[in-house]
Amino acid sequence: xxxxxxxxxxxxxxxxxxxxxxxxxxxxxxxxxxxxxxxxxxxxxxxxxxxxxxxxxxxxxxxxxxxxxxxxxxxxxxxxxxxxxxxxxxxxxxxxxxxxxxxxxxxxxxxxxxxxxxxxxxxxxxxxxxxxxxxxxxxxxxxxxxxxxxxxxxxxxxxxxxxxxxxxxxxxxxxx
Numbered sequence: 001x002x003x004x005x006x007x008x009x010x011x012x013x014x015x016x017x018x019x020x021x022x023x024x025x026x027x028x029x030x031x032x033x034x035x036x037x038x039x040x041x042x043x044x045x046x047x048x049x050x051x052x053x054x055x056x057x058x059x060x061x062x063x064x065x066x067x068x069x070x071x072x073x074x075x076x077x078x079x080x081x082x083x084x085x086x087x088x089x090x091x092x093x094x095x096x097x098x099x100x101x102x103x104x105x106x107x108x109x110x111x112x113x114x115x116x117x118x119x120x121x122x123x124x125x126x127x128x129x130x131x132x133x134x135x136x137x138x139x140x141x142x143x144x145x146x147x148x149x150x151x152x153x154x155x156x157x158x159x160x161x162x163x164x165x166x167x168x169x170x171x172x173x174x175x176x
């Protein structure tokens with residue numbers, strides 16, 4: 001497991017910060033199961049086959065990060081337990097999981113094809129993750145550049161520019 005300091009070395013990086021919450025093995029699979037309606041510890045464990053210790057750690061880290069929240073429940077004749085429910089921050093991970101799913105379907109699927117598809121609930125049309133501009137117009141991957149954001153100055157080098165993987169990059173010189 002990488003520590004937070006090494007992930008953030010060189011300045012502000014939203015990807016590195018996100019990985020401190022989501023980058024451990026099993027974490028995104030726990031989120032996937034929560035988004036699919038699982039709330040009880042036993043449901044997560046049965047669906048994932050993960051050890052109780054690892055599952056406990058992942059659930060607690062997701063609660064600490066605000067991705068899940070605990071709510072008490074009691075089944076008849078049993079002690080009170082905690083259920084885990086998806087927060088707004090957790091629901092905002094749907095496009096992240098959809099993008100990972102799409103990448104895996106394209107680069108890692110077996111000959112039978114993708115094991116699952118995402119469809120619009122009403123139209124039943126397949127859905128995909130896409131980059132769009134502020135006016136909802138599609139943007140090609142090669143047309144996306146990273147520029148310094150408002151938080152970059154707090155982590156800038158001596159020249160005042162952003163550093164690290166989120167630093168601005170020069171567009172291809174052959175493009176106009």
